[in-house]
Amino acid sequence: ACKSNSTSGGVGFIVSPEFSKHVRSVTFYGHRLAMLTALLSRAVQITVIQVYAPIADSEEEEHGDFYEQLEELICRQRSYVVVVGDFNARVGSKRLGGVYIGPHSAEERNEAGQRLANFCEFHHLYYGN
Numbered sequence: 001a002c003k004s005n006s007t008s009g010g011v012g013f014i015v016s017p018e019f020s021k022h023v024r025s026v027t028f029y030g031h032r033l034a035m036l037t038a039l040l041s042r043a044v045q046i047t048v049i050q051v052y053a054p055i056a057d058s059e060e061e062e063h064g065d066f067y068e069q070l071e072e073l074i075c076r077q078r079s080y081v082v083v084v085g086d087f088n089a090r091v092g093s094k095r096l097g098g099v100y101i102g103p104h105s106a107e108e109r110n111e112a113g114q115r116l117a118n119f120c121e122f123h124h125l126y127y128g129n
Contacts, residue, residue, distance in 0.1 A: 011050040011085060032066055035073055047077045051085035056112050063112075067119055074123060083125065089113040091127055102128045 011034040015023060022038040024045075029035070034050045051070060054062045074081055091101060092109030101117050109117065120127045 011052050013048070013050060029069060029073070033069055033073065037079070045079035047079050047081050049073055049081065049083045049085075051083060051087065053085075053087045053089065053112070053116075055088050056110065063115065067115070071119075071123070074125075081125075087112065087116050089116045091117050102126070 010031050011028070013026060013034065013036050015036075019038070022040060024037045024039055026034065026036045032052050032054070036048045036050070037045060038048070039045050049070070051066075054066055070083070074083070089112035090107040090110045091113040092107055093101075101120060117127070119125070
């Protein structure tokens with residue numbers, strides 16, 4: 001249990017003054033998800049979603065809620081989407097049949113990594129480490 005004065009999680013963005021001119025919006029969704037939308041040109045918009053996933057020993061419901069909310073944010077976008085942050089996961093190397101996970105990793109995949117790999121494969125998101 002967390003103490004009432006302790007904090008866990010937290011997301012944010014650091015942008016240069018030059019790039020800040022392109023930022024159209026920044027929205028926070030609790031302490032685990034934030035979204036920055038920027039217009040790179042008249043026709044090109046990019047959305048950056050910053051994440052801080054629940055730690056491995058969190059309740060399964062917390063993991064499920066996190067990925068549901070992330071899925072909603074991704075599916076609403078009509079622009080280029082980049083998802084960055086701490087997924088508290090070890091994805092490991094690409095496995096047989098996998099398309100969206102890169103081949104390079106020295107770590108074994110853990111349960112959180114499998115959850116993230118499944119999410120990436122389902123949503124056609126490339127994962128690189």
